[in-house]
Amino acid sequence: METEARNQTGGASEDAGGAARKTPPPKWQLADVIDVIAETPETTTLRIAVPEPTEFTPGQYYNIRIPVEGRPRPIQRAYSIASSPFPKFDVVEFGIKEMEGGLVSPVLAKQTKVGDKLEVRGPYGAFTWTQEMGGPLLLISAGSGVVPFMSMIRYARAKNVSVPMHLLFSSKSSEFVIYSRELEELEKSLDWLTVTHTFTREPGHPAARFHRRIDKEMVAELLAESQAKIGYICGPPEMVELCEIVLVDLGLDPKNVYSEKYD
Numbered sequence: 566m567e568t569e570a571r572n573q574t575g576g577a578s579e580d581a582g583g584a585a586r587k588t589p590p591p592k593w594q595l596a597d598v599i600d601v602i603a604e605t606p607e608t609t610t611l612r613i614a615v616p617e618p619t620e621f622t623p624g625q626y627y628n629i630r631i632p633v634e635g636r637p638r639p640i641q642r643a644y645s646i647a648s649s650p651f652p653k654f655d656v657v658e659f660g661i662k663e664m665e666g667g668l669v670s671p672v673l674a675k676q677t678k679v680g681d682k683l684e685v686r687g688p689y690g691a692f693t694w695t696q697e698m699g700g701p702l703l704l705i706s707a708g709s710g711v712v713p714f715m716s717m718i719r720y721a722r723a724k725n726v727s728v729p730m731h732l733l734f735s736s737k738s739s740e741f742v743i744y745s746r747e748l749e750e751l752e753k754s755l756d757w758l759t760v761t762h763t764f765t766r767e768p769g770h771p772a773a774r775f776h777r778r779i780d781k782e783m784v785a786e787l788l789a790e791s792q793a794k795i796g797y798i799c800g801p802p803e804m805v806e807l808c809e810i811v812l813v814d815l816g817l818d819p820k821n822v823y824s825e826k827y828d
């Protein structure tokens with residue numbers, strides 16, 4: 566499958582991207598935090614202004630590194646870009662979920678303020694979509710795995726592209742749905758976008774069509790409904806691996822199944 570970025574090193578996609586890139590490889594830059602928005606009890610949107618931005622493709626990510634007490638060097642993690650590169654790519658938005666006990670995400674999600682500076686480097690990654698690739702698309706995400714799909718959806722809207730997209734989004738409960746209001750408004754206003762929620766810990770809630778973890782039957786139902794020719798999967802490794810197998814079993818060409826694991 567397509568992308569398996571590694572956190573500390575930047576990994577395979579950094580190397581692949583670097584080799585193919587015509588522009589010089591990204592360098593560390595000090596970006597200003599210009600907006601901090603609490604999306605859910607555990608996820609925060611950070612908007613940063615990048616001093617020397619490189620145009621990115623929806624689905625790509627940046628590395629962010631921060632100093633951590635007791636560590637000799639800053640600790641780096643990968644974060645997908647949530648914003649559209651069009652019309653502007655100098656302001657980049659991230660959606661960061663606090664992982665309890667983690668070294669980096671609690672600082673970014675809970676302690677970062679407007680006016681802070683963050684060390685960032687990017688963009689990286691081959692988990693991308695642009696209008697030339699067409700569709701229809703089935704986008705499968707759990708938790709913060711929705712972030713790169715927001716970039717794709719926002720980009721398609723900004724470019725006025727009406728490729729059918731069906732987003733399957735798994736969250737613990739209604740309170741934990743990242744971009745809840747925006748997704749609702751986008752679905753109402755865009756006839757090419759369908760959003761299907763599944764809630765794993767809120768049985769019977771009407772905002773969700775399913776009330777269980779993503780499984781083969783759910784994916785099969787939505788693949789048939791959406792008539793998708795291209796599948797994108799993003800989130801925890803187990804969910805991603807399951808869906809990769811399921812989409813190919815259900816007949817998608819493996820070349821048209823893209824995945825990003827948040828490990």
Ligand SMILES: Cc1cc2nc3c(=O)[nH]c(=O)nc-3n(C[C@H](O)[C@H](O)[C@H](O)COP(=O)(O)OP(=O)(O)OC[C@H]3O[C@@H](n4cnc5c(N)ncnc54)[C@H](O)[C@@H]3O)c2cc1C
Pocket residue numbers: 570571572626642643644645646659660661662663664665666667668669670671709712713825826827828
């Ligand atoms: C390409 C890519 C894009 C990504 N995009 C996003 C994104 O858009 N949004 C997002 O929120 N995340 C994203 N991630 C995940 C992100 O990079 C981090 O992995 C995540 O934020 C956790 O980092 P952390 O430093 O907080 O946790 P870590 O310090 O890495 O710890 C992770 C977990 O392991 C546990 N742990 C750590 N050490 C031990 C130990 N010794 N024993 C037992 N348990 C331990 C911690 O308690 C924690 O729960 C992405 C990952 C990739 C690869």
